[in-house]
Amino acid sequence: MTRWQRYWFADGGRTALAIVRIAVALAVLLTLARLDNPVSTGDLAGAHTLYRPIGIWMLLGHHAPPDAVVTLLWIVAWISTAAMLAGAASRASTAVSFVSAVALASLSFAASKAWSHQYNVVFLAQLALLGARCGDTLSVDALVRHLRKLPPIDRARAYQWSLRLVQLAVALMFVGAVFHKLLHGHFTLRWALSDNLRHHLLVKYDLAGLERPPVVDWLLADSLRYRGAALLNMISQAAPLAAVLFPARPLVRAAAGMFFVIETVALGLVVDLWNPHWLPLVAVFIDWDALIGRVTKRGVSYPVAPTPYHPPLAPRIFITCFLVYELLTAFVPTVDQRLNTYPFSAFPMFATIRVRPPYDRHMPYGIAGVWFEVKTTDRPMDLPTQRWFDHTNRSIVTVRDPVDLEKRMRAILAQAQKRYWDYGVKSMRLWLAIYEVPAYPAPPTFERHAIAIMGELADDGTFHSYLGKRHGNPGGAGSTLELPARPGGWDKAQMIYYDDDDPTLHELGAPIVGNTVDVSHVSDGNPLHFVVVVGSTPWLVTSYAPWVRW
Secondary structure (H helix, E strand, O other): OOHHHHHHOOOOOHHHHHHHHHHHHHHHHHHHHHHOOHHHHOHHHHOHHHOOOOHHHHHHOOOOOOHHHHHHHHHHHHHHHHHHHHOOOHHHHHHHHHHHHHHHHHHOOOOOOOOOOOOHHHHHHHHHOOOOOOOOOOOHHHHHHHHOOOOOOOOOOOOHHHHHHHHHHHHHHHHHHHHHHHHHOOOOOOOOOOOHHHHHHHHHOOOOOOOOOHHHHHHHOOHHHHHHHHHHHHHHHHOOHHHHHOOOOHHHHHHHHHHHHHHHHHHHHHHOOOOHHHHHHHHHHOOHHHHHHHHHOOOOOOOOOOOOOOOOHHHHHHHHHHHHHHHHHHHOOOHHHHHOOOOOOOOOOOOOOOOOOOOOOOOOEEEEEEEEEEEEOOOOOOHHHHHHHHHHOHHHHHOOOHHHHHHHHHHHHHHHHHHOHHHOEEEEEEEEEEEEEOOOOOOOOOEEEEEEEEEEEOOOOOEEOOOOEEEOOOOOOOOEEEOOOOOOOOOOOEEEEEEOOOOOOEEOOOOEEOOEEEOOOOOOOOOEEEEEEEOOEEEEEEEEOOOOOO
16 A cells, blocks of 8 residues: 555554544534524524525525524434434434534524634534544444344454545644744734734624633733743644644644644634534544453454555545545635535634734724624614624624625614614614724723714615726726716716725825726725715725635
8 A cells, every 4th residue: 555545544443433433423412502502593693684595505695594494404413413423323413513513503604604613623623524534433223233143343443544635634723823823924923923912802702892811811921921822822722733643652642632622622712712612522632442442451453454455546536536626725825715515614713813914013993894783763872782783783794785684784773773772773884994003001991983884774775885896906997996876977076995904094195087087006004994085074995805705
């Protein structure tokens, strides 16, 4: 065999694969329990007006599934995953569990502009188990064979390929996160050795109006602390790669598993992303054969493979296809959301560089967000309710299609009228705002600068927006902005822009000709926000930001 084939089709792994089956099934059960709540399966999942098919649902058209189908999926998912855990019809139950559970997880993001990543690693691990001989021991299947007085199954070189594929799928989550942090920092340690983590934490807590945990206050008190924590974060996320490279080294794999647990817990402590359903996956980093041999003080014997040994074709095809697609979606920026093949995903995990140059100095920092100017008839809006508008619906900041924006704003207004009925919410304006925090060591307080209206729902229910189109990238030859048609034209309107999420206004210096504006001379700034001023009111036309999906 080639070295590549020896890696995947090594001896042993029968008991280890059964233990990993149990661990993955437990992770799926915890994921289903987390999905089965009003936050995941409530109004958003059932909002047919915002529905878009994700992952497996792309095969079934653009209409949301009936409630009866979703209910049936829940029944099938719970039963099949329990069967997988017990090892009853192991291969079939694993496949049925994967299809039903991943369909439910996909549906939970069907009303969102993009899907999040809290469940993907569990389903990628389960997908890597498809076709595995994971029920040959420690299973109902094995017990049935024993009761029928049939010999136990132990195939030569039939188990390690599944174990190592699951381990790779799990390890690539954090390894991919390190890659994207290096990529966004132009392959420097800029992500760690700057004020980047400070600003990520301030966006996470202060901008959202959330109370900081004590550990975050401690980190933010000193630049050495948050920079050191950022560097340790990158080290711990890179560590699982060692288990992939050294699969025959039990201590190396165990150390990689320890870092996997540390990083999972640290994400909860520092950025309040608690994912306990990931923790059972640490089982893939343990060499169970070596551990059992050490505990029992007996060597582990393996069935002898025929000579010469030829690995079966089906697993080789599955390994190749899984690897190619997993690496493509994990490492090529933004391709995961564009292909939309959930659960295959990149895991950027706060990879964005939230620092203004020069990166080795303490500088103010600004970030684009939204501000809902809400009109009520019964009483003024209080702070917690305003935070619901601005923070819960913050992903709308990326919408640049006026039709999509109208649908989403109407859905938000309807939800607000239902949720906060006693306010008498009547209409609202959605502003693009830049929130700016002063440089360290100044007290971190965000100041809001509302720069342009994205859209407006008036009292009479009509929708207004001047979102347009961008042709070419600003700074490129012939690049232009196309404004929408407007009664009376654009003769008296003025074009301005903002760059680098800095609230300083810049004159565009180019006239509106018809409904077109030349932007070939605007080459600096990431992002760029282009605004048209009608009378004295600024309206957003479009934005441009490499590395960001608008």
